[in-house]
Amino acid sequence: MARVYNWQLGREMSYWYPESRPKRQFAAVFDTNKCIACQTCTLACKTTWTSGKGQEYMLWNNVETKPYGSYPLAYDLKLLEMLNSQQWEGEKYTGQTVFESAPAGERVLGWRPEQQDYAYPNVGEDDCANQVDTGALMKLPHMSWFFYLARICNHCSYPACLSSCPRGSIYKRQEDGIVLVDQNRCRGYQECVKGCPYKKVFFNPMTGTSEKCIACYPKIEQGIQPQCFVNCIGKIRLAGYISRPEQARADNPIDYLVHIKKVALPLFPQYGLEPNIYYIPPIHVPDNFNRQLFGPRATEAVKTYRNAFNDRDLAGLLCLFGSTERMVTRFTRQGDVITGIEDSGAAAVRIPMNEPVHIRPAQDPRNQLVRINCP
Amino acid sequence: MKTTIALLIVLLVLGGCRRGPELVPEVVALKTDNLPASPGDSAWDRAPEHVARLLLQDLVEPRQMKATTQEVRVRALSDGAQVVFRLSWADDDLSDAPGPGKMVDACAVQIPAKLSAEPPAPQMGDDDGLVQVTYWRADWQAAVNGRGDSIKDLYPNAVVDHYPFDAQSLEKGSDAQKEMARRYAPARALGNLRAGPREKPVEDLIANGPGTLSPGPSLDSAGSGQHTRQGWAVQISRKLPEGLGGSERTQIAFAVWQGSEQESGARKMRTGWIPFVVRTAP
Numbered sequence: 312m313a314r315v316y317n318w319q320l321g322r323e324m325s326y327w328y329p330e331s332r333p334k335r336q337f338a339a340v341f342d343t344n345k346c347i348a349c350q351t352c353t354l355a356c357k358t359t360w361t362s363g364k365g366q367e368y369m370l371w372n373n374v375e376t377k378p379y380g381s382y383p384l385a386y387d388l389k390l391l392e393m394l395n396s397q398q399w400e401g402e403k404y405t406g407q408t409v410f411e412s413a414p415a416g417e418r419v420l421g422w423r424p425e426q427q428d429y430a431y432p433n434v435g436e437d438d439c440a441n442q443v444d445t446g447a448l449m450k451l452p453h454m455s456w457f458f459y460l461a462r463i464c465n466h467c468s469y470p471a472c473l474s475s476c477p478r479g480s481i482y483k484r485q486e487d488g489i490v491l492v493d494q495n496r497c498r499g500y501q502e503c504v505k506g507c508p509y510k511k512v513f514f515n516p517m518t519g520t521s522e523k524c525i526a527c528y529p530k531i532e533q534g535i536q537p538q539c540f541v542n543c544i545g546k547i548r549l550a551g552y553i554s555r556p557e558q559a560r561a562d563n564p565i566d567y568l569v570h571i572k573k574v575a576l577p578l579f580p581q582y583g584l585e586p587n588i589y590y591i592p593p594i595h596v597p598d599n600f601n602r603q604l605f606g607p608r609a610t611e612a613v614k615t616y617r618n619a620f621n622d623r624d625l626a627g628l629l630c631l632f633g634s635t636e637r638m639v640t641r642f643t644r645q646g647d648v649i650t651g652i653e654d655s656g657a658a659a660v661r662i663p664m665n666e667p668v669h670i671r672p673a674q675d676p677r678n679q680l681v682r683i684n685c686p
Numbered sequence: 687m688k689t690t691i692a693l694l695i696v697l698l699v700l701g702g703c704r705r706g707p708e709l710v711p712e713v714v715a716l717k718t719d720n721l722p723a724s725p726g727d728s729a730w731d732r733a734p735e736h737v738a739r740l741l742l743q744d745l746v747e748p749r750q751m752k753a754t755t756q757e758v759r760v761r762a763l764s765d766g767a768q769v770v771f772r773l774s775w776a777d778d779d780l781s782d783a784p785g786p787g788k789m790v791d792a793c794a795v796q797i798p799a800k801l802s803a804e805p806p807a808p809q810m811g812d813d814d815g816l817v818q819v820t821y822w823r824a825d826w827q828a829a830v831n832g833r834g835d836s837i838k839d840l841y842p843n844a845v846v847d848h849y850p851f852d853a854q855s856l857e858k859g860s861d862a863q864k865e866m867a868r869r870y871a872p873a874r875a876l877g878n879l880r881a882g883p884r885e886k887p888v889e890d891l892i893a894n895g896p897g898t899l900s901p902g903p904s905l906d907s908a909g910s911g912q913h914t915r916q917g918w919a920v921q922i923s924r925k926l927p928e929g930l931g932g933s934e935r936t937q938i939a940f941a942v943w944q945g946s947e948q949e950s951g952a953r954k955m956r957t958g959w960i961p962f963v964v965r966t967a968p
Contacts, residue, residue, distance in 0.1 A: 362850050363870025364837055368786070416749035423948070425787040477746060477952045478897040494872040498880055498899070500951030502748060504786065516784045516840055518873040518881040519825075 312410065315469065318556050319580040319606070321403035325410050326583075327418055327474035336488035337466050337526055338553035338565045338587040339540070340575040342632060344594055344616070345547040348374045348436070348459040352539035352548075356463075359538045360525070365517030368429045371524035372539045374461045378600065379435025383428035386510040387579070391603075393420060397581040399607045408583025409471055409508055419471045423505040440600075458593035460604075461547065463539060464511040464524035465578065465586030466490050472523070475506030487552070488587070489526045497521055508582045534638045534653055546633025551640055553587060562641045564628055564651075565589070572625055574615045576605035591616055623647075627664050635660035707735035707761065712961035713938050715762035715769050715926075722763060724910050725772050725919035732967070733761035733772070738940055740955035745809045746896040747952070754947045755955045758793070758940050764964050766931060768906065770923040771795055773940060777917040781945025782824035783840050789945040791824040791913075795922050796939040797962070799892065801929045805937040808959045810893045818902060819891040820924045822909040824945065826887035835883045887911065888922060896952065931964050938962035 314323050315330040356372040373382045381387055390409070391397070397406040409420040439455035447455065466483075470490045473481040480496040481503060483489070492503070492512065497520040503512040504521060512523040527537030535541070536550040551565040559570035568575040568589065575589035592601045592609045594617055601609035619625045627649035628642055637659035639651035647664040675682055713736045722729040738758050743750040761772040773793050781791045798805045799816040806815020829835070837844050851866040852858075868874050873881035879889060879901050888909035892902030911920040927936055937959035943949040 363867075364835075364849065365871070367837055367844070367846060416747060416751045418747045423787050426785050429786055475748075477748060478899065494881075495876040495878045496900075497873065497878070498951065499784070500953075501787070501789070502951065514784075514786045515871075515873070516786070516788075517835070517837065518871050518878070519784055520873040520878060520881060522872065 317408075317469065317583055317585050319404075319577050319585050320408070320583060321401075324408050324469075324583050326469050327410065331483075332468070332555070333483060333485050333488035335486070335552045336468065336554075336587055337531065337550070338569070338589065339548060339550045340565060340568045340589045340591065340632075341461055342547045342591040342629065343458055343460060344591060345545045345632070346374065346459040346461055347545050348376065349544050350374055351542050351544050352461060355538040355542035356524075359527070361522075363517075365515035366513075366522065369513040369515075369522065370432060371511065371513075372461070372463045373432060374459050376436045376438060376457050377460050377596075377604075378440050378457065379438045380460070381434065382432045383424040383510050384431055384434060385428070386424065386508075389422055390420075390508050390582070391579075393422065394581070397603075399581075402607055404581055404583075404606075406581055408581070409506075410469075410474070410583055418477075418502075419475050419506040421471065421475065421505040421508065423501060424510060452595075456593075456596055458596055460578075460590075461539075462509065462511070462578070463537075463588060464490065464526070465509060465584065465588045466524075466526055467587060468585035469583065471506040471508060471582070471584055472503035472512050475502040476500075477502060484528070487526075487528070487531060489528050489531070490523070491525055491528075492521055492523055494518075494520055494522070508579065508584065509586070531638065534655075535636055536638055540633075541636040543633055549632045550638055553589075562643065564631060564639055564642050567624070567628060567642075572615055572622075573608055574612045574619075574625065576608055576612055578604060580606040623664070627662075630662045630664055631660070634662050707731070707733065710734040710736050712736060712935075712963060713738075713760055713762055713771075715764040715962070715964045717964060717966045718763045718765060721765050721768060721770050721923065722772070722921065725774070725912050725921040727921075729763065730761055730772050733763050736760045736960065738957045738960055740940075740942060740957060743809065743941075743952055743954050743956050750949070750953050750955060752947070753955070754944050754949065755942045758942050758957070760940060762962075764926055764931075767926060768923050769926045769964070770921060772919060772921050773942075774919040775917050775942050777913075777944055777946075778915055779944070779946035780824070780913050782828045782913075784825050785840065787948075789943065789948050789950040791918060791945045792822060792943040793918070793920055793922075794819050794821040794941045795924070796941070797927050798937055801927065801934055801936050805959055807895070808937075808939050809956065810896045810898065812895050816892055816894045818905060818924075818927075819893060819899065820888055820905060820907045820909075820922050821891055822888045822911060822920050822922055824911060824913070824918075826882075826884045827909070827911045829882065829884040830887050890924070926964070930962075935961050935963045 312325040313329040315326045317324050352372050361369040412420045441455045443455050480493045499519040540548040553565045556570050559566040577586045592605050594613050627644045631651045641652040643650050649662050651660045653659045714734045758775045763770050796819045806812045811817035856863040888907045890902045890905045893899045905924040907924040909922045939957050941954045941956040943954050
């Protein structure tokens with residue numbers, strides 16, 4: 312194994328291949344606080360990419376209710392249990408990654424779901440973490456909680472699927488870091504299914520090959536955000552490109568949220584894959600749960616998000632989520648107007664941070680009527 | 687009644703004394719005019735048998751860590767143009783339906799692409815030596831035997847609302863409909879030969895090292911497998927290696943995958959090189 316640097320762990324780690332970063336890395340931020348689990352993203356993806364034979368059970372995009380939801384079943388718990396202790400010292404991970412804890416004869420520590428594990432895509436949906444006692448809904452704060460976690464392939468910097476494949480059928484595109492399964496080369500060994508901790512590679516029994524989220528690369532090549540982004544009702548998603556921490560640009564939306572404000576965090580960074588879908592953690596969830604999912608920065612991220620109202624740039628940037636189908640790679644704020652800018656330098660969208668408020672008096676002087684709000 | 691019982695005992699005793707195949711220390715393809723049609727063909731009765739001990743695939747990760755299939759019994763016949771192998775191994779758990787987390791039974795025959803005194807590395811060849819592989823799979827056999835190309839053939843209780851290529855606007859079986867269905871099966875659309883639908887249960891492959899397996903030139907291969915409670919008997923035919931047939935000899939290797947043991951790709955039981963000759967029947 313080679314030694315590579317994983318900035319999410321704050322240290323070097325072992326990986327199957329030497330470090331080779333793409334020219335730019337596709338990345339995204341999902342705001343969990345805005346997701347309503349309407350599954351429009353799931354359907355947008357499903358109807359676009361996985362409505363063929365053998366793809367019936369595939370959900371390249373899914374939304375699960377945490378803490379009990381998972382697809383495939385217990386994909387997260389099983390690996391967390393296998394990985395044993397996952398210690399952090401400050402922002403440095405001192406536990407072992409899935410690469411470092413690979414058993415003898417294996418490339419990655421992993422497990423392969425069985426058919427039945429794919430049979431419950433909505434398990435735990437809307438289930439609270441705790442029992443709701445009589446009258447509890449009348450008290451604040453609510454001690455019972457859940458939240459929605461939307462998931463796609465993380466297009467990791469160190470993909471476990473890629474390193475698991477013994478015949479090099481998975482590759483990471485140099486132009487944008489999107490991870491793809493070469494459908495012409497794959498022979499369906501399902502090693503990638505076993506290796507991916509997020510279980511975002513699926514085996515197609517009709518073609519005998521494995522398939523996964525392609526980040527809608529034909530759209531990205533045209534500067535358009537993927538299907539699950541542009542169809543998101545809750546406007547929770549923003550796609551772009553992420554720089555390495557030392558090269559972070561304050562006008563790059565993803566860099567700003569991830570590196571500068573540190574409000575968006577990777578999912579299960581302790582696995583060691585350097586995943587590139589970043590989450591703004593839910594603000595109403597116990598801190599220890601957030602830290603298990605999103606790492607030690609979760610506590611601070613929640614504080615930053617709660618304070619976004621007083622942070623004009625951050626608040627403005629959050630307004631850009633779901634406001635345009637174009638890929639926004641730069642943003643600026645002038646007063647209360649935030650502008651999303653494309654690669655070409657053209658403004659993709661301008662958003663007022665505060666929408667104009669019109670107060671209609673209850674009394675209609677012309678008609679001498681009292682207006683009511685209900686139709 | 688007594689006569690019948692006595693007759694049965696005599697038959698059983700005679701059956702028990704029936705001679706098995708001649709055991710040979712190398713793989714011998716006996717020359718014949720009529721090649722067998724299936725692994726159950728009586729032509730196999732006179733072919734000598736080599737019992738090949740199977741080893742763990744221990745060269746590359748992922749390695750085979752657990753010894754599963756112990757041995758594969760190999761017989762061979764040749765008509766001078768084709769060579770036919772009969773591989774049999776114990777496997778009482780039929781695995782012929784692929785699926786998430788479900789592997790299928792399979793076997794393969796590997797021969798150096800060129801006759802040489804120095805054969806390439808036995809595990810998939812090497813940079814200096816290409817190997818030819820003829821690969822048979824149980825799910826392909828099931829397809830050839832008549833299993834349909836639909837999810838309901840794999841999962842009879844599956845319910846599918848609609849496929850885009852089943853839209854009413856597309857005439858069923860038309861070229862336009864077939865073309866659209868291909869687009870929804872990426873591996874098929876790209877021409878990945880392993881992606882089906884299958885017309886034969888074997889494929890011809892070449893390799894020059896682990897991880898390099900790719901489709902090879904046609905070896906006119908064919909195959910047929912039968913599963914019983916004892917295990918698999920699989921017949922694989924291919925072109926006789928060029929130059930083989932007289933006093934020359936080459937090497938041959940075999941691999942077996944047990945689906946129920948989650949074996950697939952590099953996770954397999956395999957042999958080392960075994961001498962392989964063609965011999966005239968005595």
